[in-house]
Amino acid sequence: MNSSQFAEPAGPPEVRRLETMLLIRAYEERLVALQRGGAPGTCTSVGQEACAVGVVDALDGRDRILTNHRSAGHLLARGADPGRLLAEVLGRVDGYCAGRSGSLHISAAEIGVVLTSTIVGGELSMAPGVALAQHLGRGEPGGIVAVFFGDGAACEGIFHESLNLAVQWRLPLLFVCENNQWQAFVHRRETMADDAIGRWAEGHGLPAARVDGNDVEAVHAAAREAVALIRADGGPRFLELVTYRRRGHFEPDDQAYVDPAELAAWAARDPIDLQRARLLEQRLADAARLEAIEARVARRIEAAAAFAEASPWPAPDTLTDHVYA
């Protein structure tokens, strides 16, 4: 089984983007439920769905994506099968990485999601090399590379090394910083003298746009513009998406360290609620349509979970497969 039995989301792109955000939310809520039932913990991106959907929807099949431990949104927005993702999280053979990755380093070369690193900043270290290969004609003609990371990674030294090299070598690379205000268990306020990461990018001579990361249409518009500029001149661009990590660093996490007022303020700006309201207001969808979409997403996640739970465990004698080429 795979998700191809489900019709691709149809209709106006704004409606598709809502459906993809709903899929990410439902998928991660299932991850939380599975964890409570004893499955391995995961890093969710609840509240950040607009970042993944807005940017990935501005890319096309020629492009490559590098992501990190909070990757479900990027993978699902790119068209990953939620059943194979869940199978990977559960450590089963049908996972994208044959159960070797778990949730933290899922890559899926077949959909262009390459070299996921859970070492904060690891994706930034590898992205210029992927973009260099693209620049030297090893990728698909016209393709670019997008790398997703957070404000935590921006505080790593490799962030500056990566930006500097991409500018100096003029690489076709889109840096996407999801500034979600949390760096594991420490608020960004405690770790940065500045409060905007885009300014650091500008210091490297890299044009940066700062966008409301909870507004999927604003993210999408900024990403489309940045991608078009990269395709036009081959040089890098930077997007800072201002958002908020609504759940803990890792499941389970009681978030006792989080200011409830701040959390509530961001919850009131939920990216899915904002898009739902926009669609209704602009008459791009009616309530019945939205209900049907939510039901379809729910069925898809049910089927994905059933598929993952039915997937076999890897055979122990395959333990050392894939270590060496």
Add this chain to the structure above:
Amino acid sequence: MSTTRLTLEQALHLALHQALRRDPDVLLLGEGVATKHRDWVAEFGAERVRNTPLAEAIIAGTAVGAAASGLRPVIDLLFAPFMAYAMDALVNSAGKLRYLSGGQFSFPLVALGMSGSGWGLGAQHNHNLEAMLVHAPGLKVVMPSEPADCIGLLRSAVADDNPIIFLMDIGLLQREGDVPDDPNHAVPLGRAAVRRSGDDLTLVTYGKTVGVCLDAAAALADRGISAEVIDLRTLKPLDEAAVLGSVRRTGRLIAVHEASGLCGLAAELAALAATRAFDALRAPVVRLTGPDAPAAASWVLEQAAVPTPEAVVEAAAALF
């Protein structure tokens, strides 16, 4: 077969030049590679021979990303201790992401580093950290002892689809040797070389201490002790068959290297003999290694840390 006399450093440059010429996917990246090889920039283009910032983490990370995307980068990290800055890319990315991705990606890259005593540089340039790298899954580790092997091993390393750490012993860089003129000369990875045959004792070593052991073997011959000298050449994968075959025949093993002893290659060789050739051993296995101390800059202190032919002879004589 015709040969040419080259130093190890000249051999390395010849090997890099051949690699760039042989395969358009090969890149050379590093601090100063374009400065030092203007002629290669002219021949292969500035896209393929690139100076980098003096920033090992991004040099190595870029190589990892490029290697997974259809290129075969060779990176010059200069001195082996500088690899400490590149460890995330080498160990966490290149060494692990093939496995963690279920085999979706390969990382055909070579990271060059110099190490070892001889220049009095002190421990932040002279650190034989090869065992750390051997311990990292997914990496292969190579350390030639002579110019011909440098060319042959680099050729195999560049052609290999795994990430390879290629270490050059500082003390050997200006040492000359005969190098085959055949541009197809290759030495397979994972294959040790017997540098001197013997029947009474096996000396297993690599890099600069191959010469130390050969000097010791010559001195031992004068005492009527026939010592075999095995040059590992590749530290991982380790040529276990070559070591075991020799030890089973001689019954005695001395493992010698400049790197410190604790959990080093010599410890692994001792374990190999103890677990798989115990019945053939006629004497305890001996390790002669550097101390658990950073390398000093002072010539006298630097050299005091290095195994000498005299120490090998003394240790060998005690086994009979």
